[in-house]
Amino acid sequence: MVIVETKDITKVYQKGTDVPIYAVRNVSLSISRGEFVAVMGPSGSGKSTLMNIMGCLDRPGEGHVLLDGQPVHTLSDEDLARVRNEKIGFVFQSFNLLPNTSALENVELPLIYSDRDHITETAKSALEKVGLADRLHHTPAELSGGQQQRVAIARALVNDPEILFADEPTGNLDSRAGYEIMALFQDLHAQGRTLVLVTHDAGLAGYATRIIQIADGRITSDKENRKTRVARDELKKMAETPEVNE
Numbered sequence: 001m002v003i004v005e006t007k008d009i010t011k012v013y014q015k016g017t018d019v020p021i022y023a024v025r026n027v028s029l030s031i032s033r034g035e036f037v038a039v040m041g042p043s044g045s046g047k048s049t050l051m052n053i054m055g056c057l058d059r060p061g062e063g064h065v066l067l068d069g070q071p072v073h074t075l076s077d078e079d080l081a082r083v084r085n086e087k088i089g090f091v092f093q094s095f096n097l098l099p100n101t102s103a104l105e106n107v108e109l110p111l112i113y114s115d116r117d118h119i120t121e122t123a124k125s126a127l128e129k130v131g132l133a134d135r136l137h138h139t140p141a142e143l144s145g146g147q148q149q150r151v152a153i154a155r156a157l158v159n160d161p162e163i164l165f166a167d168e169p170t171g172n173l174d175s176r177a178g179y180e181i182m183a184l185f186q187d188l189h190a191q192g193r194t195l196v197l198v199t200h201d202a203g204l205a206g207y208a209t210r211i212i213q214i215a216d217g218r219i220t221s222d223k224e225n226r227k228t229r230v231a232r233d234e235l236k237k238m239a240e241t242p243e244v245n246e
């Protein structure tokens with residue numbers, strides 16, 4: 001079953017009198033439930049623009065986005081925000097957590113917006129699932145980068161979204177923390193979660209089951225990854241060779 005579909009979407013930025021920038025051009029693409037998709041491409045190729053449009057954070061200039069088969073362009077900004085809160089989780093390179101606010105309160109926020117019951121218990125359970133049961137009352141400044149990203153992942157998952165988008169989620173992390181995040185994503189995929197990972201790193205894309213390449217705003221390749229790497233193997237290797245520093 002298709003969760004997100006883009007139909008011939010284009011996004012052009014026109015800055016001053018400069019030539020227009022085609023951040024995304026004529027992209028048609030569909031993502032089905034349970035897929036783990038990596039979107040790859042060089043810096044400036046349109047990965048974030050495409051992801052923000054697929055995740056309904058941004059609207060295309062031309063073309064349509066369907067979420068669960070429903071066109072989203074007819075929705076008001078307010079309705080779109082509600083749909084996003086219910087159906088879509090986002091994780092960013094820079095974590096985007098509220099400072100001076102505990103891990104638990106950060107994860108509670110989307111539940112408060114969606115007016116849910118049992119907010120604290122649900123947020124606690126989301127933090128337990130990312131291995132942070134013992135860090136509930138730490139603020140972002142009191143957590144490592146990898147831990148902050150796991151709080152952000154718990155926050156993205158707490159409303160049980162249909163799909164999780166992650167834009168360069170390991171970009172600010174060292175390789176061990178990066179493998180830990182990738183191992184967590186592979187566990188989520190094994191549990192049936194739909195994931196879209198944006199990266200310019202071929203090594204990281206190797207953990208996904210489908211790899212889409214984009215260049216200059218266009219899809220240049222879209223293939224199943226038959227040799228999916230396993231992040232836990234990488235972590236195991238690291239544990240076996242603790243004396244090797246990077």
Ligand SMILES: Nc1ncnc2c1ncn2[C@@H]1O[C@H](COP(=O)(O)OP(=O)(O)OP(=O)(O)O)[C@@H](O)[C@H]1O
Nearest residue numbers: 013015021023042043044045046047048049050200
């Ligand atoms: N708000 C904006 N206004 C003008 N131009 C923009 C804007 N956002 C993106 N662009 C341009 O659109 C193109 C695609 O940008 P985008 O951020 O999607 O690239 P990216 O593939 O995510 O790059 P990176 O790997 O560096 O994050 C770039 O040329 C960028 O300069």
Ligand SMILES: [Mg+2]
Nearest residue numbers: 047048049167
């Ligand atoms: Mg980007």
